[in-house]
Amino acid sequence: MKEQIIYEDNHLLVINKKVGQLVQGDKTGDESLLESIKNFIKIRDTKPGNVFLGLVHRIDRPTSGLVIYAKTSKALSRLTQMVKNREVKKTYWAVVGKEMIPQSQRLVHYLKKNEKNNKAIVFPKATEGAKEAILTYHVIKTLDNYLLLEIDLETGRHHQIRAQLSKTGVPIKGDLKYGAPRSNPDGGINLHARKLEFIHPVTKENIEIIAPVPQNDAIWRACEE
Numbered sequence: 001m002k003e004q005i006i007y008e009d010n011h012l013l014v015i016n017k018k019v020g021q022l023v024q025g026d027k028t029g030d031e032s033l034l035e036s037i038k039n040f041i042k043i044r045d046t047k048p049g050n051v052f053l054g055l056v057h058r059i060d061r062p063t064s065g066l067v068i069y070a071k072t073s074k075a076l077s078r079l080t081q082m083v084k085n086r087e088v089k090k091t092y093w094a095v096v097g098k099e100m101i102p103q104s105q106r107l108v109h110y111l112k113k114n115e116k117n118n119k120a121i122v123f124p125k126a127t128e129g130a131k132e133a134i135l136t137y138h139v140i141k142t143l144d145n146y147l148l149l150e151i152d153l154e155t156g157r158h159h160q161i162r163a164q165l166s167k168t169g170v171p172i173k174g175d176l177k178y179g180a181p182r183s184n185p186d187g188g189i190n191l192h193a194r195k196l197e198f199i200h201p202v203t204k205e206n207i208e209i210i211a212p213v214p215q216n217d218a219i220w221r222a223c224e225e
Contacts (some may be wrong), residue, residue: 001036001037001040002040002080004016004017005118005210006016006211007207007209009203010071010072011057011070011071011072011074011075011200011201011202011203012052012068012069012070012071012075012079012200013037013053013068013069013070013071013199014066014067014069014086014190014196014209015033015037015061015066015067015140016064016066016211016212017059017064017065017066017067017193018064018214019062019063019064019184019186019187019188019189019214020031020061020062020186020187020188021061023055023058023059023061024055024058024068024146024179029091031062031064031070033067033069034053034055034069035144037053037069038050039052039156040050041071043196044190048210049070050155051070052071052073052123053069054068054069054070054073054075054076055067055070055071055073055086056068056069056070056076056080056083057083057088057144058078058189060109060159060162060189061195062130062175062187062188062189062191063066063124063188063189063191063192063193064191064192064193064211064214065092065191065192065193065194065196065211066090066113066193066194066196066209066215067212068088068196072094074201075201075202078201079198079201082198082201083156086154087199088196088197088198089152089196089197089198089199090152090156090193090195090196091150091151091152091153091194091195091196091197092150092151092153092161092191092192092193093142093148093149093150093151093191093192093194093213093223094148094149094165094172094174094190094192095146095148095149095172095173095219095220095223096097096149096165096169096170096171096173096190097136097145097146097170097173098143098144098145098146098147099169099170100145100178101139101147101169101170103138103166104125104136104137104138105136105137105140105166105168106135106136107113107134107135107137107164107166107167108130108132108133108134109122109123109124109132109133109163109165110122110123110124110125110126110127110130110131110133111123111130111131111133111157111158111159111163112127112129112130112131113158113159113161118217119159119163119177120157120158120160120162120163120221121163121165121176122163122166122167130133131155131157132155133155133157133160133163133164134154134164135150135151135152135153135155135160135161135164136151136152136154137149137150137152137165138150139221143148143219143222143223147170148171148217148223149165149170150193150194159178161191162175162177162178162189162191165178166178169191172189172190173189173190173193174188174190175188175189175191184217186217187203188214189194190217190219190220192211192213192220193211194210194211194213195208195209195210195211196208196209197209208210212224
């Protein structure tokens with residue numbers, strides 16, 4: 001756990017999540033990062049009683065990268081509001097197949113969640129029950145068989161990046177659910193929450209945090225070189 005903590009102070013803690021880790025408990029019953037971090041803090045700081053820890057935002061289980069947890073209720077309520085107001089800037093990296101796509105593009109779609117198969121349905125125009133989803137991507141590196149995209153999110157919808165890139169003809173590497181031809185050996189997908197930028201909810205200083213990519217993946221390593 002210690003090596004996964006990228007940033008920590010009295011108010012918040014930022015983790016570099018590994019592929020397959022749950023940010024909070026779900027119906028699988030698998031141990032979540034929320035519980036693991038609570039236990040880690042309890043032992044490390046020899047805290048009696050319960051440790052307060054709140055999840056500020058989530059990323060999908062097959063995704064890696066930055067997740068913010070709040071260590072105080074004040075920080076939790078302020079950060080949750082900041083995420084809602086889009087005052088937390090999130091930048092992602094995604095590895096996609098080498099297709100002919102524009103170097104840079106702003107994608108606007110409308111997404112509706114299908115609860116049955118836990119998947120986002122993408123519509124090209126406003127549709128009843130669908131929410132507007134906006135992102136901008138830039139191709140920042142070309143590898144032998146893949147492109148590395150840097151993605152700025154304007155909205156935060158369920159499976160947004162995965163669904164929008166798939167609709168554009170470039171599903172994320174390993175993302176079988178959204179049309180990738182093959183799975184990754186670790187069952188994850190090549191989507192990484194790379195950077196967070198925000199004003200600290202208590203100290204008001206500018207915070208910018210960058211997460212190293214998973215080092216067990218040769219393609220990710222090539223992206224970071």
